[in-house]
Amino acid sequence: MENKHQVPVTVLTGFLGAGKTTLLNRILTEQHGQKYAVIVNEFGEQGIDNDLVVDADEEIFEMNNGCICCTVRGDLIRILSGLMKRADKLDAIIVETTGLADPAPVAQTFFVDQDVANKTKLDAIVTVADAVHLSSQIEDHHEAEEQIAFGDVILLNKIDLVKDENIDVVTKRIRKINPFAKIIKTTKCGAPLKEILNLDAFNLKRILEVEPDFLESDHDHEHDDDVTSLSFVSDKPLDMEKFQNWFGKLLQTKGQDIMRTKGILDFKGENDRYVFQGVHMLMDASPMGKWPDDKERSSRLVFIGRNLETMNLKEGFEACKSE
Missing domain, CATH: 3.30.1220.10 (CobW-like, C-terminal domain)
Incomplete structure:
Protein backbone atom coordinates (compact mmCIF):
# COMPACT_ATOMS: atom_id res chain seq x y z
CA MET A 1 0.00 0.00 0.00
CA GLU A 2 1.37 3.40 -0.96
CA ASN A 3 1.83 6.04 1.70
CA LYS A 4 3.10 9.58 1.83
CA HIS A 5 6.40 8.46 3.34
CA GLN A 6 7.43 6.37 0.34
CA VAL A 7 10.51 7.74 -1.41
CA PRO A 8 10.14 7.82 -5.21
CA VAL A 9 12.75 5.87 -7.19
CA THR A 10 13.73 6.47 -10.81
CA VAL A 11 15.55 3.63 -12.58
CA LEU A 12 17.84 4.82 -15.38
CA THR A 13 18.50 2.03 -17.84
CA GLY A 14 19.72 1.68 -21.40
CA PHE A 15 22.32 -0.27 -23.31
CA LEU A 16 26.09 0.25 -23.07
CA GLY A 17 27.14 3.75 -24.10
CA ALA A 18 23.66 5.15 -24.67
CA GLY A 19 24.24 8.16 -22.40
CA LYS A 20 22.96 7.22 -18.95
CA THR A 21 25.81 8.91 -17.10
CA THR A 22 25.35 12.05 -19.21
CA LEU A 23 21.71 12.17 -18.10
CA LEU A 24 22.64 11.50 -14.50
CA ASN A 25 25.10 14.38 -14.52
CA ARG A 26 22.41 16.71 -15.85
CA ILE A 27 20.11 15.68 -13.04
CA LEU A 28 22.82 16.29 -10.45
CA THR A 29 23.91 19.69 -11.76
CA GLU A 30 20.69 21.47 -12.73
CA GLN A 31 19.07 23.76 -10.20
CA HIS A 32 15.97 21.83 -9.20
CA GLY A 33 16.18 22.08 -5.41
CA GLN A 34 15.83 18.32 -4.90
CA LYS A 35 18.04 16.04 -2.78
CA TYR A 36 18.85 12.74 -4.48
CA ALA A 37 20.67 9.60 -3.42
CA VAL A 38 22.28 7.92 -6.42
CA ILE A 39 23.10 4.23 -6.81
CA VAL A 40 25.50 3.46 -9.68
CA ASN A 41 26.05 -0.09 -10.93
CA GLU A 42 28.86 -1.28 -13.18
CA PHE A 43 29.71 -4.45 -15.09
CA GLY A 44 33.39 -4.97 -14.36
CA GLU A 45 35.86 -5.08 -11.51
CA GLN A 46 37.09 -1.51 -11.93
CA GLY A 47 34.57 1.18 -11.03
CA ILE A 48 34.68 4.03 -13.54
CA ASP A 49 31.22 5.59 -13.48
CA ASN A 50 31.59 6.92 -9.95
CA ASP A 51 34.43 9.12 -11.20
CA LEU A 52 32.41 10.18 -14.25
CA VAL A 53 29.57 11.42 -12.07
CA VAL A 54 30.06 15.09 -11.27
CA ASP A 55 30.93 16.25 -7.78
CA ALA A 56 27.66 17.02 -6.08
CA ASP A 57 26.04 17.03 -2.67
CA GLU A 58 24.20 13.84 -3.51
CA GLU A 59 25.45 10.61 -2.02
CA ILE A 60 26.83 8.20 -4.63
CA PHE A 61 26.76 4.47 -3.87
CA GLU A 62 28.72 2.24 -6.24
CA MET A 63 28.33 -1.49 -6.84
CA ASN A 64 31.04 -3.12 -8.98
CA ASN A 65 31.71 -6.41 -10.71
CA GLY A 66 28.18 -7.52 -11.28
CA CYS A 67 24.88 -6.70 -12.85
CA ILE A 68 22.33 -5.04 -10.62
CA CYS A 69 19.67 -7.46 -11.85
CA CYS A 70 21.46 -10.56 -10.63
CA THR A 71 24.70 -10.99 -8.68
CA VAL A 72 24.58 -7.76 -6.68
CA ARG A 73 20.84 -7.44 -6.23
CA GLY A 74 21.27 -8.17 -2.53
CA ASP A 75 23.53 -5.13 -2.38
CA LEU A 76 20.78 -3.03 -3.94
CA ILE A 77 18.32 -4.09 -1.24
CA ARG A 78 20.94 -3.48 1.46
CA ILE A 79 21.73 0.03 0.20
CA LEU A 80 18.05 0.91 -0.17
CA SER A 81 17.32 -0.32 3.34
CA GLY A 82 20.14 1.85 4.68
CA LEU A 83 18.86 4.87 2.79
CA MET A 84 15.40 4.42 4.26
CA LYS A 85 16.81 5.16 7.70
CA ARG A 86 17.41 8.68 6.37
CA ALA A 87 14.31 8.89 4.20
CA ASP A 88 13.27 12.20 5.73
CA LYS A 89 16.41 13.79 4.22
CA LEU A 90 15.77 12.51 0.69
CA ASP A 91 13.47 13.74 -2.05
CA ALA A 92 14.14 10.78 -4.34
CA ILE A 93 16.52 7.96 -5.27
CA ILE A 94 18.05 7.35 -8.68
CA VAL A 95 19.34 3.91 -9.66
CA GLU A 96 21.60 3.83 -12.73
CA THR A 97 21.93 0.25 -13.97
CA THR A 98 24.74 -1.25 -15.97
CA GLY A 99 24.13 -1.29 -19.72
CA LEU A 100 23.75 -5.07 -19.58
CA ALA A 101 20.94 -5.05 -17.03
CA ASP A 102 17.50 -6.45 -17.70
CA PRO A 103 15.30 -3.87 -15.93
CA ALA A 104 12.66 -6.42 -14.92
CA PRO A 105 14.43 -7.85 -11.83
CA VAL A 106 15.56 -4.36 -10.83
CA ALA A 107 11.98 -3.07 -10.90
CA GLN A 108 10.78 -6.26 -9.26
CA THR A 109 12.86 -5.45 -6.19
CA PHE A 110 10.50 -2.60 -5.34
CA PHE A 111 7.55 -4.99 -5.14
CA VAL A 112 8.77 -8.36 -3.87
CA ASP A 113 10.99 -7.18 -0.99
CA GLN A 114 8.45 -6.07 1.59
CA ASP A 115 10.67 -3.64 3.47
CA VAL A 116 11.70 -1.90 0.26
CA ALA A 117 8.11 -1.93 -1.03
CA ASN A 118 6.82 -0.29 2.15
CA LYS A 119 9.29 2.57 2.06
CA THR A 120 9.94 3.25 -1.63
CA LYS A 121 7.82 3.73 -4.71
CA LEU A 122 9.01 3.01 -8.24
CA ASP A 123 8.30 6.30 -10.00
CA ALA A 124 9.43 5.46 -13.53
CA ILE A 125 11.83 3.45 -15.63
CA VAL A 126 13.68 5.86 -17.90
CA THR A 127 15.46 4.17 -20.82
CA VAL A 128 18.21 5.96 -22.71
CA ALA A 129 18.47 4.58 -26.26
CA ASP A 130 21.37 5.10 -28.66
CA ALA A 131 19.85 6.22 -31.99
CA VAL A 132 23.04 5.17 -33.81
CA HIS A 133 23.29 1.59 -32.55
CA LEU A 134 19.86 0.66 -31.15
CA SER A 135 18.64 -1.40 -34.11
CA SER A 136 21.69 -3.68 -34.10
CA GLN A 137 21.69 -3.86 -30.29
CA ILE A 138 18.10 -5.11 -30.29
CA GLU A 139 19.01 -7.75 -32.86
CA ASP A 140 22.03 -8.99 -30.91
CA HIS A 141 21.11 -8.52 -27.24
CA HIS A 142 17.83 -9.37 -25.56
CA GLU A 143 18.68 -6.92 -22.75
CA ALA A 144 18.43 -4.01 -25.18
CA GLU A 145 14.93 -5.10 -26.18
CA GLU A 146 13.90 -5.60 -22.54
CA GLN A 147 15.13 -2.10 -21.67
CA ILE A 148 12.90 -0.65 -24.39
CA ALA A 149 9.93 -2.83 -23.43
CA PHE A 150 10.02 -1.76 -19.78
CA GLY A 151 10.61 1.95 -20.35
CA ASP A 152 7.99 4.44 -19.20
CA VAL A 153 10.01 7.19 -20.85
CA ILE A 154 12.50 6.53 -23.65
CA LEU A 155 15.14 9.13 -24.48
CA LEU A 156 16.15 8.49 -28.08
CA ASN A 157 19.60 9.98 -27.72
CA LYS A 158 22.35 11.01 -30.17
CA ILE A 159 19.87 12.06 -32.87
CA ASP A 160 22.45 14.60 -34.06
CA LEU A 161 24.46 11.66 -35.40
CA VAL A 162 21.61 10.10 -37.40
CA LYS A 163 19.73 11.15 -40.55
CA ASP A 164 16.04 12.04 -40.14
CA GLU A 165 14.82 9.03 -42.11
CA ASN A 166 16.88 6.70 -39.92
CA ILE A 167 15.47 8.33 -36.78
CA ASP A 168 12.00 7.47 -38.10
CA VAL A 169 13.04 3.86 -38.62
CA VAL A 170 14.40 3.58 -35.08
CA THR A 171 11.32 5.27 -33.63
CA LYS A 172 9.04 2.77 -35.39
CA ARG A 173 11.17 -0.07 -34.04
CA ILE A 174 10.75 1.28 -30.51
CA ARG A 175 7.00 1.68 -31.01
CA LYS A 176 6.71 -1.93 -32.18
CA ILE A 177 8.28 -3.11 -28.92
CA ASN A 178 6.67 -0.54 -26.62
CA PRO A 179 3.66 1.37 -27.95
CA PHE A 180 2.97 3.04 -24.59
CA ALA A 181 6.21 4.78 -23.64
CA LYS A 182 6.77 8.48 -24.13
CA ILE A 183 9.61 8.97 -26.64
CA ILE A 184 11.75 12.09 -26.31
CA LYS A 185 14.35 12.73 -29.02
CA THR A 186 17.52 14.22 -27.57
CA THR A 187 21.11 15.22 -28.12
CA LYS A 188 23.28 14.63 -25.04
CA CYS A 189 20.11 13.69 -23.12
CA GLY A 190 18.89 17.29 -23.26
CA ALA A 191 15.30 16.67 -22.14
CA PRO A 192 13.51 18.81 -19.53
CA LEU A 193 13.85 17.10 -16.17
CA LYS A 194 10.14 17.54 -15.51
CA GLU A 195 9.60 14.99 -18.29
CA ILE A 196 11.93 12.48 -16.62
CA LEU A 197 11.53 12.78 -12.83
CA ASN A 198 8.54 12.72 -10.46
CA LEU A 199 6.24 11.32 -13.13
CA ASP A 200 4.36 8.64 -11.16
CA ALA A 201 4.50 6.76 -14.44
CA PHE A 202 5.33 3.15 -13.60
CA ASN A 203 2.34 1.01 -14.56
CA LEU A 204 2.41 -2.44 -12.98
CA LYS A 205 -0.61 -3.60 -14.99
CA ARG A 206 1.15 -2.87 -18.29
CA ILE A 207 4.32 -4.59 -17.12
CA LEU A 208 2.36 -7.72 -16.19
CA GLU A 209 1.02 -7.75 -19.74
CA VAL A 210 4.61 -7.66 -21.06
CA GLU A 211 5.94 -10.14 -18.51
CA PRO A 212 3.24 -12.07 -16.62
CA ASP A 213 5.74 -13.62 -14.16
CA PHE A 214 7.15 -10.22 -13.21
CA LEU A 215 6.25 -10.54 -9.51
CA GLU A 216 7.56 -14.08 -9.10
CA SER A 217 10.53 -13.98 -6.76
CA ASP A 218 12.59 -16.50 -8.74
CA HIS A 219 12.74 -14.21 -11.77
CA ASP A 220 16.18 -15.03 -13.17
CA HIS A 221 18.24 -13.19 -15.73
CA GLU A 222 21.19 -14.63 -17.61
CA HIS A 223 23.57 -12.60 -19.71
CA ASP A 224 24.98 -13.78 -23.00
CA ASP A 225 27.91 -15.92 -21.92
CA ASP A 226 30.13 -14.49 -24.63
Whole structure:
Protein backbone atom coordinates (compact mmCIF):
# COMPACT_ATOMS: atom_id res chain seq x y z
CA MET A 1 0.00 0.00 0.00
CA GLU A 2 1.37 3.40 -0.96
CA ASN A 3 1.83 6.04 1.70
CA LYS A 4 3.10 9.58 1.83
CA HIS A 5 6.40 8.46 3.34
CA GLN A 6 7.43 6.37 0.34
CA VAL A 7 10.51 7.74 -1.41
CA PRO A 8 10.14 7.82 -5.21
CA VAL A 9 12.75 5.87 -7.19
CA THR A 10 13.73 6.47 -10.81
CA VAL A 11 15.55 3.63 -12.58
CA LEU A 12 17.84 4.82 -15.38
CA THR A 13 18.50 2.03 -17.84
CA GLY A 14 19.72 1.68 -21.40
CA PHE A 15 22.32 -0.27 -23.31
CA LEU A 16 26.09 0.25 -23.07
CA GLY A 17 27.14 3.75 -24.10
CA ALA A 18 23.66 5.15 -24.67
CA GLY A 19 24.24 8.16 -22.40
CA LYS A 20 22.96 7.22 -18.95
CA THR A 21 25.81 8.91 -17.10
CA THR A 22 25.35 12.05 -19.21
CA LEU A 23 21.71 12.17 -18.10
CA LEU A 24 22.64 11.50 -14.50
CA ASN A 25 25.10 14.38 -14.52
CA ARG A 26 22.41 16.71 -15.85
CA ILE A 27 20.11 15.68 -13.04
CA LEU A 28 22.82 16.29 -10.45
CA THR A 29 23.91 19.69 -11.76
CA GLU A 30 20.69 21.47 -12.73
CA GLN A 31 19.07 23.76 -10.20
CA HIS A 32 15.97 21.83 -9.20
CA GLY A 33 16.18 22.08 -5.41
CA GLN A 34 15.83 18.32 -4.90
CA LYS A 35 18.04 16.04 -2.78
CA TYR A 36 18.85 12.74 -4.48
CA ALA A 37 20.67 9.60 -3.42
CA VAL A 38 22.28 7.92 -6.42
CA ILE A 39 23.10 4.23 -6.81
CA VAL A 40 25.50 3.46 -9.68
CA ASN A 41 26.05 -0.09 -10.93
CA GLU A 42 28.86 -1.28 -13.18
CA PHE A 43 29.71 -4.45 -15.09
CA GLY A 44 33.39 -4.97 -14.36
CA GLU A 45 35.86 -5.08 -11.51
CA GLN A 46 37.09 -1.51 -11.93
CA GLY A 47 34.57 1.18 -11.03
CA ILE A 48 34.68 4.03 -13.54
CA ASP A 49 31.22 5.59 -13.48
CA ASN A 50 31.59 6.92 -9.95
CA ASP A 51 34.43 9.12 -11.20
CA LEU A 52 32.41 10.18 -14.25
CA VAL A 53 29.57 11.42 -12.07
CA VAL A 54 30.06 15.09 -11.27
CA ASP A 55 30.93 16.25 -7.78
CA ALA A 56 27.66 17.02 -6.08
CA ASP A 57 26.04 17.03 -2.67
CA GLU A 58 24.20 13.84 -3.51
CA GLU A 59 25.45 10.61 -2.02
CA ILE A 60 26.83 8.20 -4.63
CA PHE A 61 26.76 4.47 -3.87
CA GLU A 62 28.72 2.24 -6.24
CA MET A 63 28.33 -1.49 -6.84
CA ASN A 64 31.04 -3.12 -8.98
CA ASN A 65 31.71 -6.41 -10.71
CA GLY A 66 28.18 -7.52 -11.28
CA CYS A 67 24.88 -6.70 -12.85
CA ILE A 68 22.33 -5.04 -10.62
CA CYS A 69 19.67 -7.46 -11.85
CA CYS A 70 21.46 -10.56 -10.63
CA THR A 71 24.70 -10.99 -8.68
CA VAL A 72 24.58 -7.76 -6.68
CA ARG A 73 20.84 -7.44 -6.23
CA GLY A 74 21.27 -8.17 -2.53
CA ASP A 75 23.53 -5.13 -2.38
CA LEU A 76 20.78 -3.03 -3.94
CA ILE A 77 18.32 -4.09 -1.24
CA ARG A 78 20.94 -3.48 1.46
CA ILE A 79 21.73 0.03 0.20
CA LEU A 80 18.05 0.91 -0.17
CA SER A 81 17.32 -0.32 3.34
CA GLY A 82 20.14 1.85 4.68
CA LEU A 83 18.86 4.87 2.79
CA MET A 84 15.40 4.42 4.26
CA LYS A 85 16.81 5.16 7.70
CA ARG A 86 17.41 8.68 6.37
CA ALA A 87 14.31 8.89 4.20
CA ASP A 88 13.27 12.20 5.73
CA LYS A 89 16.41 13.79 4.22
CA LEU A 90 15.77 12.51 0.69
CA ASP A 91 13.47 13.74 -2.05
CA ALA A 92 14.14 10.78 -4.34
CA ILE A 93 16.52 7.96 -5.27
CA ILE A 94 18.05 7.35 -8.68
CA VAL A 95 19.34 3.91 -9.66
CA GLU A 96 21.60 3.83 -12.73
CA THR A 97 21.93 0.25 -13.97
CA THR A 98 24.74 -1.25 -15.97
CA GLY A 99 24.13 -1.29 -19.72
CA LEU A 100 23.75 -5.07 -19.58
CA ALA A 101 20.94 -5.05 -17.03
CA ASP A 102 17.50 -6.45 -17.70
CA PRO A 103 15.30 -3.87 -15.93
CA ALA A 104 12.66 -6.42 -14.92
CA PRO A 105 14.43 -7.85 -11.83
CA VAL A 106 15.56 -4.36 -10.83
CA ALA A 107 11.98 -3.07 -10.90
CA GLN A 108 10.78 -6.26 -9.26
CA THR A 109 12.86 -5.45 -6.19
CA PHE A 110 10.50 -2.60 -5.34
CA PHE A 111 7.55 -4.99 -5.14
CA VAL A 112 8.77 -8.36 -3.87
CA ASP A 113 10.99 -7.18 -0.99
CA GLN A 114 8.45 -6.07 1.59
CA ASP A 115 10.67 -3.64 3.47
CA VAL A 116 11.70 -1.90 0.26
CA ALA A 117 8.11 -1.93 -1.03
CA ASN A 118 6.82 -0.29 2.15
CA LYS A 119 9.29 2.57 2.06
CA THR A 120 9.94 3.25 -1.63
CA LYS A 121 7.82 3.73 -4.71
CA LEU A 122 9.01 3.01 -8.24
CA ASP A 123 8.30 6.30 -10.00
CA ALA A 124 9.43 5.46 -13.53
CA ILE A 125 11.83 3.45 -15.63
CA VAL A 126 13.68 5.86 -17.90
CA THR A 127 15.46 4.17 -20.82
CA VAL A 128 18.21 5.96 -22.71
CA ALA A 129 18.47 4.58 -26.26
CA ASP A 130 21.37 5.10 -28.66
CA ALA A 131 19.85 6.22 -31.99
CA VAL A 132 23.04 5.17 -33.81
CA HIS A 133 23.29 1.59 -32.55
CA LEU A 134 19.86 0.66 -31.15
CA SER A 135 18.64 -1.40 -34.11
CA SER A 136 21.69 -3.68 -34.10
CA GLN A 137 21.69 -3.86 -30.29
CA ILE A 138 18.10 -5.11 -30.29
CA GLU A 139 19.01 -7.75 -32.86
CA ASP A 140 22.03 -8.99 -30.91
CA HIS A 141 21.11 -8.52 -27.24
CA HIS A 142 17.83 -9.37 -25.56
CA GLU A 143 18.68 -6.92 -22.75
CA ALA A 144 18.43 -4.01 -25.18
CA GLU A 145 14.93 -5.10 -26.18
CA GLU A 146 13.90 -5.60 -22.54
CA GLN A 147 15.13 -2.10 -21.67
CA ILE A 148 12.90 -0.65 -24.39
CA ALA A 149 9.93 -2.83 -23.43
CA PHE A 150 10.02 -1.76 -19.78
CA GLY A 151 10.61 1.95 -20.35
CA ASP A 152 7.99 4.44 -19.20
CA VAL A 153 10.01 7.19 -20.85
CA ILE A 154 12.50 6.53 -23.65
CA LEU A 155 15.14 9.13 -24.48
CA LEU A 156 16.15 8.49 -28.08
CA ASN A 157 19.60 9.98 -27.72
CA LYS A 158 22.35 11.01 -30.17
CA ILE A 159 19.87 12.06 -32.87
CA ASP A 160 22.45 14.60 -34.06
CA LEU A 161 24.46 11.66 -35.40
CA VAL A 162 21.61 10.10 -37.40
CA LYS A 163 19.73 11.15 -40.55
CA ASP A 164 16.04 12.04 -40.14
CA GLU A 165 14.82 9.03 -42.11
CA ASN A 166 16.88 6.70 -39.92
CA ILE A 167 15.47 8.33 -36.78
CA ASP A 168 12.00 7.47 -38.10
CA VAL A 169 13.04 3.86 -38.62
CA VAL A 170 14.40 3.58 -35.08
CA THR A 171 11.32 5.27 -33.63
CA LYS A 172 9.04 2.77 -35.39
CA ARG A 173 11.17 -0.07 -34.04
CA ILE A 174 10.75 1.28 -30.51
CA ARG A 175 7.00 1.68 -31.01
CA LYS A 176 6.71 -1.93 -32.18
CA ILE A 177 8.28 -3.11 -28.92
CA ASN A 178 6.67 -0.54 -26.62
CA PRO A 179 3.66 1.37 -27.95
CA PHE A 180 2.97 3.04 -24.59
CA ALA A 181 6.21 4.78 -23.64
CA LYS A 182 6.77 8.48 -24.13
CA ILE A 183 9.61 8.97 -26.64
CA ILE A 184 11.75 12.09 -26.31
CA LYS A 185 14.35 12.73 -29.02
CA THR A 186 17.52 14.22 -27.57
CA THR A 187 21.11 15.22 -28.12
CA LYS A 188 23.28 14.63 -25.04
CA CYS A 189 20.11 13.69 -23.12
CA GLY A 190 18.89 17.29 -23.26
CA ALA A 191 15.30 16.67 -22.14
CA PRO A 192 13.51 18.81 -19.53
CA LEU A 193 13.85 17.10 -16.17
CA LYS A 194 10.14 17.54 -15.51
CA GLU A 195 9.60 14.99 -18.29
CA ILE A 196 11.93 12.48 -16.62
CA LEU A 197 11.53 12.78 -12.83
CA ASN A 198 8.54 12.72 -10.46
CA LEU A 199 6.24 11.32 -13.13
CA ASP A 200 4.36 8.64 -11.16
CA ALA A 201 4.50 6.76 -14.44
CA PHE A 202 5.33 3.15 -13.60
CA ASN A 203 2.34 1.01 -14.56
CA LEU A 204 2.41 -2.44 -12.98
CA LYS A 205 -0.61 -3.60 -14.99
CA ARG A 206 1.15 -2.87 -18.29
CA ILE A 207 4.32 -4.59 -17.12
CA LEU A 208 2.36 -7.72 -16.19
CA GLU A 209 1.02 -7.75 -19.74
CA VAL A 210 4.61 -7.66 -21.06
CA GLU A 211 5.94 -10.14 -18.51
CA PRO A 212 3.24 -12.07 -16.62
CA ASP A 213 5.74 -13.62 -14.16
CA PHE A 214 7.15 -10.22 -13.21
CA LEU A 215 6.25 -10.54 -9.51
CA GLU A 216 7.56 -14.08 -9.10
CA SER A 217 10.53 -13.98 -6.76
CA ASP A 218 12.59 -16.50 -8.74
CA HIS A 219 12.74 -14.21 -11.77
CA ASP A 220 16.18 -15.03 -13.17
CA HIS A 221 18.24 -13.19 -15.73
CA GLU A 222 21.19 -14.63 -17.61
CA HIS A 223 23.57 -12.60 -19.71
CA ASP A 224 24.98 -13.78 -23.00
CA ASP A 225 27.91 -15.92 -21.92
CA ASP A 226 30.13 -14.49 -24.63
CA VAL A 227 29.91 -10.94 -23.26
CA THR A 228 32.70 -10.38 -20.74
CA SER A 229 34.64 -7.50 -19.23
CA LEU A 230 38.35 -6.87 -18.73
CA SER A 231 39.86 -4.13 -16.57
CA PHE A 232 43.35 -2.68 -16.47
CA VAL A 233 45.08 -0.34 -14.02
CA SER A 234 48.39 1.50 -14.27
CA ASP A 235 50.05 3.62 -11.60
CA LYS A 236 52.56 4.73 -14.22
CA PRO A 237 51.46 7.57 -16.57
CA LEU A 238 50.51 6.64 -20.14
CA ASP A 239 52.07 8.05 -23.29
CA MET A 240 49.23 9.86 -25.11
CA GLU A 241 50.55 9.24 -28.63
CA LYS A 242 51.14 5.54 -27.95
CA PHE A 243 47.64 5.19 -26.48
CA GLN A 244 45.96 6.93 -29.40
CA ASN A 245 47.84 4.82 -31.95
CA TRP A 246 47.10 1.56 -30.12
CA PHE A 247 43.44 2.31 -29.57
CA GLY A 248 42.86 3.61 -33.08
CA LYS A 249 44.24 0.40 -34.60
CA LEU A 250 42.32 -1.69 -32.06
CA LEU A 251 38.99 -0.14 -33.03
CA GLN A 252 39.73 -0.48 -36.74
CA THR A 253 40.36 -4.20 -36.42
CA LYS A 254 38.23 -5.29 -33.44
CA GLY A 255 35.68 -2.50 -32.99
CA GLN A 256 32.65 -4.64 -33.80
CA ASP A 257 33.40 -6.91 -30.86
CA ILE A 258 34.25 -4.08 -28.44
CA MET A 259 30.80 -3.02 -27.28
CA ARG A 260 31.92 -0.48 -24.69
CA THR A 261 35.10 1.09 -23.35
CA LYS A 262 35.46 3.65 -20.61
CA GLY A 263 38.25 4.89 -18.48
CA ILE A 264 39.96 7.56 -16.43
CA LEU A 265 43.45 8.12 -17.84
CA ASP A 266 46.64 9.73 -16.55
CA PHE A 267 48.82 10.96 -19.42
CA LYS A 268 52.45 11.93 -18.93
CA GLY A 269 52.95 15.71 -18.98
CA GLU A 270 49.23 16.47 -18.53
CA ASN A 271 47.89 18.09 -15.36
CA ASP A 272 44.30 17.08 -16.13
CA ARG A 273 42.84 13.61 -15.84
CA TYR A 274 41.18 12.43 -19.02
CA VAL A 275 37.84 10.67 -19.39
CA PHE A 276 37.76 8.10 -22.16
CA GLN A 277 34.52 6.79 -23.68
CA GLY A 278 33.94 4.43 -26.57
CA VAL A 279 31.01 2.63 -28.20
CA HIS A 280 32.03 0.22 -30.96
CA MET A 281 33.96 2.31 -33.52
CA LEU A 282 33.21 5.65 -31.87
CA MET A 283 35.61 7.00 -29.26
CA ASP A 284 36.27 10.23 -27.41
CA ALA A 285 38.83 11.37 -24.87
CA SER A 286 38.65 14.75 -23.18
CA PRO A 287 40.06 16.46 -20.07
CA MET A 288 37.79 16.45 -17.02
CA GLY A 289 39.73 18.84 -14.81
CA LYS A 290 42.70 18.50 -12.49
CA TRP A 291 43.27 15.42 -10.39
CA PRO A 292 41.67 15.77 -6.94
CA ASP A 293 44.19 16.31 -4.14
CA ASP A 294 42.92 13.22 -2.31
CA LYS A 295 43.24 10.87 -5.32
CA GLU A 296 46.38 9.07 -6.43
CA ARG A 297 47.01 9.56 -10.13
CA SER A 298 46.44 6.32 -12.03
CA SER A 299 44.83 5.05 -15.21
CA ARG A 300 41.87 2.67 -15.19
CA LEU A 301 40.39 1.25 -18.37
CA VAL A 302 37.44 -1.13 -18.79
CA PHE A 303 36.44 -3.13 -21.86
CA ILE A 304 33.06 -4.85 -22.32
CA GLY A 305 32.54 -7.03 -25.37
CA ARG A 306 33.08 -10.36 -27.09
CA ASN A 307 36.29 -12.29 -27.72
CA LEU A 308 38.26 -9.84 -25.58
CA GLU A 309 40.76 -12.49 -24.57
CA THR A 310 41.92 -12.79 -28.21
CA MET A 311 42.84 -9.09 -28.58
CA ASN A 312 46.04 -8.97 -26.50
CA LEU A 313 44.55 -6.05 -24.58
CA LYS A 314 46.83 -6.37 -21.57
CA GLU A 315 49.95 -6.30 -23.74
CA GLY A 316 48.63 -3.34 -25.70
CA PHE A 317 47.78 -1.38 -22.56
CA GLU A 318 51.15 -2.14 -20.97
CA ALA A 319 52.93 -0.91 -24.10
CA CYS A 320 51.25 2.49 -23.72
CA LYS A 321 53.03 3.26 -20.46
CA SER A 322 55.49 6.12 -20.66
CA GLU A 323 59.21 5.50 -20.70
